[in-house]
Amino acid sequence: MQTPILKINGFAKHFTLHEQGKQIPSSHNVNLEVYAGELTALIGPTGAGKSSVLKGIYRTYLPSAGEILYRDRHGELVDLAQADEYRMLQLRHEEIGFVTQFLFCLPRQSTLDVVAHPLVVRGESRESARNKAAEMLAALNLPERLWSISPATFSGGEKQRVNLARGLVAKPRLLLLDEPTASLDPVTAERVIGIIEGIKQEGVAMLAIFHHPELTHRLGDRVVELTPPSASLTTQAIDQQEKVYA
Amino acid sequence: MSVTYNFGFMDEHAKKEVRRSILKAISIPGYQVPYSSREMPMGRGFGTGGLQITLSLIGADETLKVIDQGSDDSVNAVNLRQFVELTCPGVNTTTHLNEATLIQSRHRIPEVPLTPNQTLVLQVPYPDPLVVVEPSEDKRKVMHGEADYARLLVKLYEDIVKFDEITISHRYPTRINGHYVIDPSPIPRWDVPKLHNSPALILFGAGREKKIYAVPPHTKAEPLAFDDVPFRVESFNDAQGNRRPCERCGATDSFLDEYINEDGSKRYQCSDSDYCDTVLAETKEAANA
Amino acid sequence: MRKILEVRNLSKIYGKGCPRCIESTGPEADTNMCPHCGSVVAIHDVSFDLHEGEILGLMGESGSGKSTVVKNLYFDQTPTSGSARFIEEDAKHEMFNLNAAQQRRLRNQRFGMVYQNPHLGLNFGISSGGNIAERLLMSDVSHYGEIRERAKELLSRTEVLLSRMDESPAAFSGGMQQRVQIAKALATNPPLLYLDEVTTGLDLSVQARILDLILEIQQERNTAMIVVTHDLGVIRLLTGRALVMKYGRVIESGLTDQILEDPQHAYTQRLVASAL
Numbered sequence: 001m002q003t004p005i006l007k008i009n010g011f012a013k014h015f016t017l018h019e020q021g022k023q024i025p026s027s028h029n030v031n032l033e034v035y036a037g038e039l040t041a042l043i044g045p046t047g048a049g050k051s052s053v054l055k056g057i058y059r060t061y062l063p064s065a066g067e068i069l070y071r072d073r074h075g076e077l078v079d080l081a082q083a084d085e086y087r088m089l090q091l092r093h094e095e096i097g098f099v100t101q102f103l104f105c106l107p108r109q110s111t112l113d114v115v116a117h118p119l120v121v122r123g124e125s126r127e128s129a130r131n132k133a134a135e136m137l138a139a140l141n142l143p144e145r146l147w148s149i150s151p152a153t154f155s156g157g158e159k160q161r162v163n164l165a166r167g168l169v170a171k172p173r174l175l176l177l178d179e180p181t182a183s184l185d186p187v188t189a190e191r192v193i194g195i196i197e198g199i200k201q202e203g204v205a206m207l208a209i210f211h212h213p214e215l216t217h218r219l220g221d222r223v224v225e226l227t228p229p230s231a232s233l234t235t236q237a238i239d240q241q242e243k244v245y246a
Numbered sequence: 247m248s249v250t251y252n253f254g255f256m257d258e259h260a261k262k263e264v265r266r267s268i269l270k271a272i273s274i275p276g277y278q279v280p281y282s283s284r285e286m287p288m289g290r291g292f293g294t295g296g297l298q299i300t301l302s303l304i305g306a307d308e309t310l311k312v313i314d315q316g317s318d319d320s321v322n323a324v325n326l327r328q329f330v331e332l333t334c335p336g337v338n339t340t341t342h343l344n345e346a347t348l349i350q351s352r353h354r355i356p357e358v359p360l361t362p363n364q365t366l367v368l369q370v371p372y373p374d375p376l377v378v379v380e381p382s383e384d385k386r387k388v389m390h391g392e393a394d395y396a397r398l399l400v401k402l403y404e405d406i407v408k409f410d411e412i413t414i415s416h417r418y419p420t421r422i423n424g425h426y427v428i429d430p431s432p433i434p435r436w437d438v439p440k441l442h443n444s445p446a447l448i449l450f451g452a453g454r455e456k457k458i459y460a461v462p463p464h465t466k467a468e469p470l471a472f473d474d475v476p477f478r479v480e481s482f483n484d485a486q487g488n489r490r491p492c493e494r495c496g497a498t499d500s501f502l503d504e505y506i507n508e509d510g511s512k513r514y515q516c517s518d519s520d521y522c523d524t525v526l527a528e529t530k531e532a533a534n535a
Numbered sequence: 536m537r538k539i540l541e542v543r544n545l546s547k548i549y550g551k552g553c554p555r556c557i558e559s560t561g562p563e564a565d566t567n568m569c570p571h572c573g574s575v576v577a578i579h580d581v582s583f584d585l586h587e588g589e590i591l592g593l594m595g596e597s598g599s600g601k602s603t604v605v606k607n608l609y610f611d612q613t614p615t616s617g618s619a620r621f622i623e624e625d626a627k628h629e630m631f632n633l634n635a636a637q638q639r640r641l642r643n644q645r646f647g648m649v650y651q652n653p654h655l656g657l658n659f660g661i662s663s664g665g666n667i668a669e670r671l672l673m674s675d676v677s678h679y680g681e682i683r684e685r686a687k688e689l690l691s692r693t694e695v696l697l698s699r700m701d702e703s704p705a706a707f708s709g710g711m712q713q714r715v716q717i718a719k720a721l722a723t724n725p726p727l728l729y730l731d732e733v734t735t736g737l738d739l740s741v742q743a744r745i746l747d748l749i750l751e752i753q754q755e756r757n758t759a760m761i762v763v764t765h766d767l768g769v770i771r772l773l774t775g776r777a778l779v780m781k782y783g784r785v786i787e788s789g790l791t792d793q794i795l796e797d798p799q800h801a802y803t804q805r806l807v808a809s810a811l
């Protein structure tokens with residue numbers, strides 16, 4: 001039996017808003033596993049805290065409860081909920097990728113360099129990193145005339161492709177995807193699906209949020225459904241179902 | 247005028263204080279030692295710093311030579327010499343370098359190398375070379391202490407950028423014994439190499455600024471420069487590249503002063519009048535022989 | 536990544552201080568001035584590490600003490616207490632135990648500083664090239680040709696027109712002055728750079744290009760940097776980790792994206808919310 005790359009036990013995230021004196025629950029009692037070469041799909045209605053799970057793993061959010069056990073490439077088990085900042089930065093550089101729906105970049109950096117950056121950080125030569133970046137951008141249908149300019153001025157769909165290219169080109173051990181095809185045309189979306197299937201074959205473990213049930217069916221090896229926190233209080237027993245599509 | 251002053255004009259305690267400062271200056275080559283510069287019966291700026299050193303060191307067996315810009319008979323030199331003659335009975339004065347044991351000078355070091363039994367006293371208007379880059383004396387003291395002279399070198403850099411060479415004509419910053427950089431008084435660049443490993447003791451006195459410093463005998467004195475833009479002395483070559491001789495004595499190895507004739511043409515003559523006289527006498531003697 | 540700086544319990548108090556200074560100041564007291572003795576607790580108990588090639592952000596409003604931290608680390612000021620250890624591959628320096636000459640050596644050769652106000656970092660009485668020459672001369676480069684070449688290299692790297700390198704920076708625009716400052720700070724290729732509000736007051740487009748330049752330099756040379764700013768955009772673009780300061784205290788620290796997206800402290804939440 002394969003051991004998971006990522007195992008989350010009892011994860012919860014709530015926000016304390018001091019100004020308003022309120023606590024806002026987001027994710028609640030999340031349990032899931034992600035395996036190498038497999039994609040675990042995270043589904044559930046808006047407000048169920050799906051993004052909070054991804055951000056909690058990436059530590060963009062500080063988890064409120066639970067363990068996020070990640071087995072690194074040396075086989076060492078790290079609780080990402082507790083890991084220190086330098087360990088997190090190292091894992092972000094070397095092992096864990098995150099494709100969000102937002103892109104922060106500098107106005108002067110070319111798209112090609114933005115995409116190549118994660119490879120350069122890992123020590124790859126600029127040239128080889130740029131070649132791989134170009135391949136990925138071509139695969140994602142981003143017109144070549146855009147490669148040399150900064151993505152800061154791009155449309156939502158173009159930015160999304162740059163973001164995806166950057167996440168996918170690095171082929172991290174664990175890739176977190178937040179609605180990777182959200183603002184893409186059907187043709188490009190299909191290409192993204194192809195690439196995801198490809199890197200899955202190469203052994204990348206993925207945890208993804210999809211908004212289309214169809215995508216979940218096509219790509220998800222496991223499905224974890226989250227329910228909004230208010231409902232979860234009364235339906236704790238069924239707030240998660242893990243279905244395995246064989 | 248009857249002389250009722252103490253020998254050397256200053257009282258013995260004052261002389262002692264100056265001598266202590268001199269000893270300290272010799273012990274820390276290039277370091278500016280503060281001292282309580284006395285009022286002299288002449289205005290500050292007329293060589294009072296050098297004079298106080300001279301008066302503190304002079305004894306009845308000394309022979310004094312006083313020069314101003316190389317000349318023994320300019321007004322300032324004559325006045326200072328007469329003042330010493332008046333206040334130090336028994337002291338000999340001379341205009342010949344080889345007879346002198348103590349030489350007080352303004353703006354020049356004699357052409358003929360000094361000897362171990364001579365002491366040169368230079369009059370200094372501005373003792374601190376850092377004053378051009380740092381207005382605060384507190385900070386300058388720290389900079390001297392740490393031998394932090396980068397900003398002086400920046401001045402040289404800027405000079406080369408603007409003029410392709412270092413254009414400082416006098417008061418050339420010179421590093422003594424590998425640490426302190428001094429302002430060697432307004433001597434021309436020509437005289438700076440004479441400070442290096444001089445067999446004679448060289449003392450600097452600034453009356454208005456109340457500082458004494460020294461280049462002891464056989465001490466390193468290196469003008470600041472870049473590795474690839476070395477320090478150079480003035481050139482006295484004419485347009486054809488030939489060394490100009492002194493028009494009076496014919497010497498081609500001395501620092502020349504430029505004079506303008508009445509017709510507007512230029513004339514070059516030794517700045518060191520004693521040297522010029524000596525060369526002239528030697529030439530005559532050779533011609534007579 | 537190797538640790539290059541370890542700051543522990545750094546404090547700086549202006550004034551004579553009294554036993555009640557610490558308890559009477561800080562974010563809870565809502566002041567940094569001691570009501571009992573009038574001393575100003577500019578920073579108190581600031582601790583952090585910095586690794587090779589890392590960019591750390593110090594954020595907070597004016598008066599929070601963020602600039603005081605770097606001023607102490609650059610020896611512009613002397614801390615009241617605390618320690619800082621600068622770690623090189625072959626040596627460790629207890630920064631505040633060094634004598635003045637040793638501190639000057641670190642400052643001139645191992646650290647670089649870019650101030651918000653170019654007048655603090657540049658000598659306007661000399662040329663831009665001369666400003667860079669000064670730093671090279673301080674680290675004992677004594678070859679004019681080499682200094683000239685290095686100055687040209689640095690100024691072209693920071694995109695200052697070489698045809699203007701012999702002009703005083705006084706004649707330059709604000710953005711150009713910052714570029715000259717950056718070139719000067721980089722002259723000795725220091726492993727650690729302090730950037731104190733370097734883009735504050737510049738046009739947005741100029742700001743962006745300076746930030747680009749800083750990031751490119753960090754990637755090329757693996758220079759560690761401490762970036763002091765009140766601008767959350769700068770923090771987000773440049774830094775990987777950040778400290779949030781208020782009234783001289785570090786009230787929150789963490790990964791930069793976490794601080795901006797999931798701030799824990801009430802003050803940070805207000806700060807982040809007000810910027811959006």
